[in-house]
Structures are given as structure tokens and as C-alpha cells.
Amino acid sequence: MRARQDGFTLVELLAVLVVLAIVAGLAATNLGGRHSADVLQATAHELASRCRAARSAAIWQASDQIVVIDMGNRVITAGKDVPPLKVADTVSLSSETSATEQRAPRVAGIRFFPNGGSTGGKIRLETGRQAYEVRVNWLTGRVAVQRVL
Numbered sequence: 001m002r003a004r005q006d007g008f009t010l011v012e013l014l015a016v017l018v019v020l021a022i023v024a025g026l027a028a029t030n031l032g033g034r035h036s037a038d039v040l041q042a043t044a045h046e047l048a049s050r051c052r053a054a055r056s057a058a059i060w061q062a063s064d065q066i067v068v069i070d071m072g073n074r075v076i077t078a079g080k081d082v083p084p085l086k087v088a089d090t091v092s093l094s095s096e097t098s099a100t101e102q103r104a105p106r107v108a109g110i111r112f113f114p115n116g117g118s119t120g121g122k123i124r125l126e127t128g129r130q131a132y133e134v135r136v137n138w139l140t141g142r143v144a145v146q147r148v149l
Contacts, residue, residue, distance in 0.1 A: 097121035
């Protein structure tokens, strides 16, 4: 009679390694998707915050303030004293603004007036299957963030 040997066979070890690789791949995919969703949401809210600050500055300083959306360079500027907002490469950017505020084919603007109003517009930030829109009401200048899709 043969003596019993303790341990695992090579086939058993390979099967366990394959299962671990599949689980690790799924976990990495889920974590990566969550990270891009967080970046998307943070960018949308930061953009809305800068629009609100531009509206407040227009009222306080009694002069027009402009938020410029440069979709080609993926940069949003809102005043000289505020550093530009760089949009991550994973986030696609588009806008619908007044024709009077179009500076170039891929550069748009939203102007805020001293009375609190604005030229209005909508900036869409999207990644994968998620998207946010930052909407600026032309009459009131009110800025809202809405999740879409």
C-alpha cells in the first residue's frame, strides 16, 4: 500500500491562481470605475462653485464676470484671481451657451451680470455611462448641478 502524501498538486495550485487573478481583475475594474465617477462628480461641483463665485463677484464688484470653457485645452477659467480648473482626460466636456459668448469653435463662455443674471448655458461633463450637467439660468444666474443618464 502507498503512503499518503500531504500537499497540493500543481493543477490545484494553478486553478487557485486563475481564480485569484479573475477576482483581482474584477475588483480593479470596479475600483477604477468608482474613481472616475468620483472625479466626474467633484469636477462638476467645482465648476458649479466657480460659476457661483463669478456671479457673486459680478454683483459685489458691479461688473461683468465671465467663466470661459476651453474644451480643446480642457481648462475652465473664472476670473484672474482664481487658478484655472483643469478637467481630467477621462472626462468628456461639452457646452451649450449663448452665441454671443462663443469665442472660438471649442471655446465658450458664460457671462454673469451685476444684476445677478447671466447669458445662461449648460456644461456637460461625462465619463463612461455617467454624466453631470452644470446649468446656469439666464434670468436669475442660478447655478445647478444635475446628474443625468
